[in-house]
Amino acid sequence: MPVKSYKRIASLIAFVAPAFLFYALFLLIPTLGGMFYSFTDWNGLNPNYSFIGLGNFIEALREDPDFVNSLLFTLKYVLFMVVLQNGFALILAVFIESKVRTKGFFRTIFFMPNMISTIISAFMWTFVFSQVLPQIAEKTAFKFLDQLWIGDPQVSFFSIIIVSLWNGVGYMMIIYLAALQGVPQSLKEAALIDGATPLQTFRSVTLPMITHAVTICFFLTLNGAFKVFEVVYGLTGGGPGRSTQVITMNIYEEAFSNNFRYGYASAKSVILFVIILIFTFIQIGVMKRKEVEA
Amino acid sequence: MRLRKPVSLLITLFLCVGGVISFFPIYLALINSLKTQGEMFASFLSLPTQLHFENYTQAFNKINLLNSTLNSVIVSVIGIGGIIFCAALAGYKLSRTGGRLSALIFSLFIASMLVPFHSIMIPLTRMAKTLHVSGTTYGLAIVYIGLGVNMAIFLYHGFVKSIPRELEEAARIDGCGEFQTFFRIIFPLLLPITVTIAILDFLWIWNDFLLPLLMLTDSTKYTLILSTNTLFGEYNKEWSLILAALVLTAIPVIVIYAFFQKFIMQGIAEGAIKG
Numbered sequence: 001m002p003v004k005s006y007k008r009i010a011s012l013i014a015f016v017a018p019a020f021l022f023y024a025l026f027l028l029i030p031t032l033g034g035m036f037y038s039f040t041d042w043n044g045l046n047p048n049y050s051f052i053g054l055g056n057f058i059e060a061l062r063e064d065p066d067f068v069n070s071l072l073f074t075l076k077y078v079l080f081m082v083v084l085q086n087g088f089a090l091i092l093a094v095f096i097e098s099k100v101r102t103k104g105f106f107r108t109i110f111f112m113p114n115m116i117s118t119i120i121s122a123f124m125w126t127f128v129f130s131q132v133l134p135q136i137a138e139k140t141a142f143k144f145l146d147q148l149w150i151g152d153p154q155v156s157f158f159s160i161i162i163v164s165l166w167n168g169v170g171y172m173m174i175i176y177l178a179a180l181q182g183v184p185q186s187l188k189e190a191a192l193i194d195g196a197t198p199l200q201t202f203r204s205v206t207l208p209m210i211t212h213a214v215t216i217c218f219f220l221t222l223n224g225a226f227k228v229f230e231v232v233y234g235l236t237g238g239g240p241g242r243s244t245q246v247i248t249m250n251i252y253e254e255a256f257s258n259n260f261r262y263g264y265a266s267a268k269s270v271i272l273f274v275i276i277l278i279f280t281f282i283q284i285g286v287m288k289r290k291e292v293e294a
Numbered sequence: 295m296r297l298r299k300p301v302s303l304l305i306t307l308f309l310c311v312g313g314v315i316s317f318f319p320i321y322l323a324l325i326n327s328l329k330t331q332g333e334m335f336a337s338f339l340s341l342p343t344q345l346h347f348e349n350y351t352q353a354f355n356k357i358n359l360l361n362s363t364l365n366s367v368i369v370s371v372i373g374i375g376g377i378i379f380c381a382a383l384a385g386y387k388l389s390r391t392g393g394r395l396s397a398l399i400f401s402l403f404i405a406s407m408l409v410p411f412h413s414i415m416i417p418l419t420r421m422a423k424t425l426h427v428s429g430t431t432y433g434l435a436i437v438y439i440g441l442g443v444n445m446a447i448f449l450y451h452g453f454v455k456s457i458p459r460e461l462e463e464a465a466r467i468d469g470c471g472e473f474q475t476f477f478r479i480i481f482p483l484l485l486p487i488t489v490t491i492a493i494l495d496f497l498w499i500w501n502d503f504l505l506p507l508l509m510l511t512d513s514t515k516y517t518l519i520l521s522t523n524t525l526f527g528e529y530n531k532e533w534s535l536i537l538a539a540l541v542l543t544a545i546p547v548i549v550i551y552a553f554f555q556k557f558i559m560q561g562i563a564e565g566a567i568k569g
């Protein structure tokens with residue numbers, strides 16, 4: 001039936017065309033274009049450029065300590081975020097779920113910071129870190145609060161983590177809460193009757209039943225943490241110097257405020273993309289296998 | 295689950311401390327934005343003795359609040375509307391059509407969900423300049439459509455499977471054309487997932503910072519977030535003014551949160567589980 005199948009394809013194209021047009025212009029072509037330019041020495045203005053093979057990639061990883069440092073800093077950030085964000089979110093979800101009467105109230109409170117734009121959160125916390133905490137330390141006995149929360153890179157790493165957690169935990173908590181509600185009450189009760197402690201019940205009954213949510217939240221956190229930009233931009237601006245610069249910021253600086261080395265900045269972008277892909281596939285692969293076992 | 299009393303109390307304590315930390319920065323911003331600079335530096339924790347709203351009037355003008363909010367609204371409405379229109383059409387058709395071409399297009403959309411925005415921001419800004427969409431509110435909205443359709447198509451694609459085909463066949467027999475069937479019969483049935491998509495995209499577009507930063511140069515076109523960012527850079531010691539601006543920027547989302555809390559949480563949970 002060649003006529004009918006032709007009609008079918010025409011109708012498919014008619015329905016998909018508007019979406020595909022926007023998608024191609026602003027996502028597909030830029031993705032491919034970025035990959036293409038990463039192999040060139042294009043400066044963004046000059047119509048002439050030449051292919052330099054893997055030159056940009058080698059330079060970024062071998063001769064650009066700022067980039068490598070930002071990469072390491074980001075990896076450290078990702079590690080902390082994946083563990084802490086999911087840990088806190090899961091604990092909060094379990095605790096909130098156990099409180100029948102105040103469930104709604106606590107859920108509202110803990111999710112609220114997530115509604116506020118990340119950059120606005122970073123500005124609010126800049127106020128807390130630079131003004132409020134030093135004053136509290138001065139006036140009370142909490143002397144440990146007197147830190148260079150933003151000025152000292154050793155400390156400001158944790159400031160960045162605190163703001164990210166404050167802003168992000170609520171989102172994961174909602175996902176965990178939804179998953180916990182799907183665990184049948186009867187199973188938990190059965191375990192308790194059999195003499196399991198609440199902790200044992202959680203480990204052997206609840207946790208295996210929410211592994212799907214754990215996989216998703218790990219995926220979301222991992223993906224989001226590699227792309228961190230706003231928190232650092234708002235809090236430290238990458239400074240002092242470049243000591244708290246994350247990878248996205250390094251790319252941004254290379255492309256938009258430095259010397260317009262578009263080809264080189266594109267290569268860095270591709271490196272970021274590849275790193276995220278690798279980590280995502282490893283994470284999904286490992287956790288899917290766990291899910292099957294459970 | 296029944297817990298022993300002390301354990302239960304400890305959990306309550308933990309939640310209360312966490313709740314205070316959660317609310318603390320917002321509370322601080324709120325009370326200090328109502329003080330004069332001098333009163334504020336005397337003590338950040340005390341409540342204001344007198345309510346000073348002049349910080350707010352000043353911030354209101356400095357961030358051009360009405361204009362910036364309007365820009366944010368325009369970008370969000372056009373962006374979300376465009377995403378929903380394009381993605382519903384495509385997601386529905388891709389879900390209903392078998393064959394290799396359909397599967398190929400669908401997997402193209404899905405694969406692109408893994409592309410980080412920061413990896414394409416350089417070529418994207420070039421593309422926007424070439425197409426003359428950068429620098430305008432409408433142009434920014436159009437770029438959001440391109441960036442947002444993939445996830446929306448994915449969600450629609452999954453949802454359409456739950457709608458029985460008999461409905462379309464009945465409509466067809468009654469003489470409806472394909473587009474008519476879609477808009478009259480199918481689209482209304484997609485409402486639950488449409489709401490989810492609208493919420494997720496609203497939170498993303500309204501709160502987004504980097505794309506407007508790259509696209510907009512004229513301060514009259516700035517979104518709310520971008521205006522506040524500029525103010526923060528210009529007046530970085532005038533905390534009472536900055537805090538007032540931060541509160542003004544946070545108010546719209548807090549209000550929306552208060553009204554649509556249930557939908558927002560449902561939307562996030564659904565969006566994640568389908569993903």
